Amino acid sequence: MSRSILTIDSKALEFNIKSLSKFSKKPVIAVVKSDAYGVGVKHIAKILEGIKEVEFFAVACVEEGLELRELGIKKPILILGGVLKGEEKAIKEYSLTPVVSHPEHLKPLEGLNVPIHVKYDTGMGRLGFLEEIIDDPRVEGVLTHLSSPAEEEFSKKQIEKFKNILKHYKNVKYVHLESSAGVIYKVPYATHIRVGLAIYGEKPLSNYPVQLTQVLSLKARLISVKRLPKGYSISYSRTYKLERDALVGVIAFGYADGMMKSLSNRGKVYYKGKALDIIGNVTMDMTMVDLTGTDAKVGDWVEIVGPHQSFTDLAKMAGTIPYEIMCNLSRRIKREVL
Known part of the structure; x- marks a missing residue:
């Protein structure tokens, strides 16, 4: 799988x-x-x-x-x-x-x-x-x-x-x-x-006059879900400390897959329509997110690109352009054609 x-x-x-x-x-x-x-x-x-x-x-x-x-x-x-x-x-x-x-x-x-x-x-x-x-x-x-x-x-x-x-x-x-x-x-x-x-379906201009529909969706699985106490530090270099007790998830998707490291502590992904903050530094194979308030469990899917955000949206948060994120998508991501 x-x-x-x-x-x-x-x-x-x-x-x-x-x-x-x-x-x-x-x-x-x-x-x-x-x-x-x-x-x-x-x-x-x-x-x-x-x-x-x-x-x-x-x-x-x-x-x-x-x-x-x-x-x-x-x-x-x-x-x-x-x-x-x-x-x-x-x-x-x-x-x-x-x-x-x-x-x-x-x-x-x-x-x-x-x-x-x-x-x-x-x-x-x-x-x-x-x-x-x-x-x-x-x-x-x-x-x-x-x-x-x-x-x-x-x-x-x-x-x-x-x-x-x-x-x-x-x-x-x-x-x-x-x-x-x-x-x-x-x-x-x-x-x-x-x-x-x-x-x-990625619009190159904010006021783009051509009707487009989203072609791509990207999701990854949670490989860990656990509760951590207030004050606990997250990921390399301890750039994030929990301000409250939190449910922390680990997504099997990191910068080797195309998740820009610049999304550390600033990007978002989605679980069942709920926005999740990316917390701590994005690592090579994994990204940590705050799952507090969800019923998420190991094996569940998290939306990186889909109905709630495009590659263009992700790029704005990362301070880059959608081309760069897309061109960095790893070959280990399974491609599936509908």
Whole structure:
């Protein structure tokens, strides 16, 4: 019996894809890099492959592209992180589409008849050409990356700058720049949206206009429940002392599983709908909670993410972003698809 389970609602995943596509009036490039943001690409990709609104997959590197092909994925796969010398054979053999964002990315592709997408840096300061136009008949797509979609003025400058670059590409089939947060701009000249976080029902902006439903729920078992007296110290470094007699539970889920250590003495989880304070330092395999006022017993499940809080909520308490928590989800967590 598993001590922790991440449940994936396939119907909710499909609903979110269709909702994002309907809102933007564009088909979807589904970003499934980093093991589908830690959720489990072998589960997620197979669901997405069967959704008609998903026309492309996108991953960070060639190895991730190979994994998708080995899982039986037939749809086009973008390699967002470029191509390096030695990777060209796999690009051709597995029908992967490299994103070229530096002159060095073009060198391994010399003489190789594969489609490419060209990326421009319009304000992200990361990957992308600044102004150089790639005059290559293999170019089928052009893209950029919005660095701060919540900043409307700067994002609109990026959108306009990219529009001017596109004037040099008359016959490209694919144009994409709208991320999960960026879909709010409904860029008229873009052909696709390129989304990751939002497909799981995690809203990237507080006033997000797209209707989403929660895809993921995460729970873990209690492996200890005991009464401790007032003044008793909890966990490493004794950062928490009980202010009253309390029922203390130990969840089989720690920072090795994805519970951020920054949630020590500040995070919450839920038992039968009741909020429980995380007390003491989160440890590698275990997290302590105050169960006072509950009838909890060893073996019971505690909700970490679910109806009462999302990964986004958890991230706010941890002082980070949901991506970081999700990408740190351990492989020892059982994945279960509904």
